Amino acid sequence: MTIKKKNVVIGLVGLKHDKENSAWRPTIQLVENAKKIDLSIDRFHLLVQKSAQKLARQIKTEIEQISPQTTVILDSVESLAWNYKDVSKHLYDYVKNFTFNYQKENYYVHITTGTETVKNCWILLITNRVLRAKLIQTPNPEGNRTIQPHIVDTNFLRNEIEKWQKIDIEEDISAKNKLKYADILNEIKQIIDGTKDNTDCRFLLLGETGTGKTKLAQDIAEYLNCKDKLVEVNCACLLRERAMSELCGYKKGAFTGA
Numbered sequence: 001m002t003i004k005k006k007n008v009v010i011g012l013v014g015l016k017h018d019k020e021n022s023a024w025r026p027t028i029q030l031v032e033n034a035k036k037i038d039l040s041i042d043r044f045h046l047l048v049q050k051s052a053q054k055l056a057r058q059i060k061t062e063i064e065q066i067s068p069q070t071t072v073i074l075d076s077v078e079s080l081a082w083n084y085k086d087v088s089k090h091l092y093d094y095v096k097n098f099t100f101n102y103q104k105e106n107y108y109v110h111i112t113t114g115t116e117t118v119k120n121c122w123i124l125l126i127t128n129r130v131l132r133a134k135l136i137q138t139p140n141p142e143g144n145r146t147i148q149p150h151i152v153d154t155n156f157l158r159n160e161i162e163k164w165q166k167i168d169i170e171e172d173i174s175a176k177n178k179l180k181y182a183d184i185l186n187e188i189k190q191i192i193d194g195t196k197d198n199t200d201c202r203f204l205l206l207g208e209t210g211t212g213k214t215k216l217a218q219d220i221a222e223y224l225n226c227k228d229k230l231v232e233v234n235c236a237c238l239l240r241e242r243a244m245s246e247l248c249g250y251k252k253g254a255f256t257g258a
Contacts, residue, residue: 008042008045008107009030009045010108011045011113012080014113026113027138028066030110032066037150039151044063047080080115080117081115087121088124088125091121108134108136109122109126112136122135123157137150218230233246
């Protein structure tokens with residue numbers, strides 16, 4: 001005989017949208033419309049920041065009136081604002097101290113309330129298997145359209161992330177750069193061919209590390225038939241006060257050791 005699991009929702013009391021005079025109250029609307037997605041909420045854990053305690057008690061009363069079978073628990077948490085380091089730590093501490101019973105309960109995280117930082121941290125906790133739960137979103141009603149909460153398939157999301165992680169992004173970028181490299185080199189050759197004196201061509205190559213500046217310089221020198229005169233200098237090893245002399249030359253005896 002299969003035992004029916006209880007459904008547990010974890011959500012943050014929204015300081016802005018969950019207020020009584022707000023046109024959009026995601027937490028209340030989730031409870032009101034849960035039946036539309038065949039979700040019976042047995043327990044609702046409301047994360048309450050210090051500044052939302054009065055609002056949380058009001059929402060608790062409303063939920064118990066709307067859905068008498070739902071037990072509402074108010075859990076105090078530290079401020080969950082915009083700082084990723086603080087938010088991720090506070091949510092991780094909450095999850096770490098939460099008593100989960102995956103054999104008897106299904107867990108859902110309502111991510112509609114809270115800042116974008118809070119939402120992103122919840123997603124990171126779930127996709128990295130710190131918390132085994134599904135995500136629920138409550139859409140903002142436009143006009144008088146019917147509100148229906150949406151459950152996000154986190155297993156699908158996790159599988160997609162794992163696929164992305166297996167892709168050799170560097171190899172993919174390198175392949176794309178090879179095409180661009182050929183175009184750049186051809187354009188430089190046209191510039192060289194268009195000058196009266198090829199030896200008077202000067203180029204300044206700029207780019208991130210690994211984009212092929214050294215290779216491009218070597219190919220330019222080879223096209224100008226002066227590759228044997230190409231001098232490579234690691235500027236990171238130059239002393240600031242000696243850089244001009246090392247790059248532009250100096251007379252014997254200009255300084256000690258010259």
